[in-house]
Amino acid sequence: MSSAPHGAHLSTGGGAIVVGKSSGAVSAVTGGGSISILQAGGATKAITGAGDVVVAMSGDEAEPVNVASGTGSVEIQLPKDANATLDLETAYTKDFGRKTSIKGDWD
Secondary structure (H helix, E strand, O other): OOEEOOOEEEEEOOOOEEEEEEOOOEEEEEOOOOEEEEEEOOOEEEEEOOOOEEEEEOOOOOOOEEEEEOOOOEEEEOOOOOOOOOOOOOOOOHHHOOOOOOOOOOO
């Protein structure tokens, strides 16, 4: 989808979801594909069971963002002057095969 000017609700059982420029609420859920939401300008939800997630926020309004992946990586891009509260969590089991980590540009 190249844009979602009035919001969107997108879901798939296992395919990728890509939303270009967004505005308003965007909710994307997939069972096993990757999710990319670029220039998210409002409340955003991106959840996948086994893919990578990239959400690039734009605008200067505080909006809730809920992002999760079962086994993929998660990347949240914020504007340089963003004033945000981040609540981040990562976990793994011994059988997962590798440790997880949280990396960022802030202390």
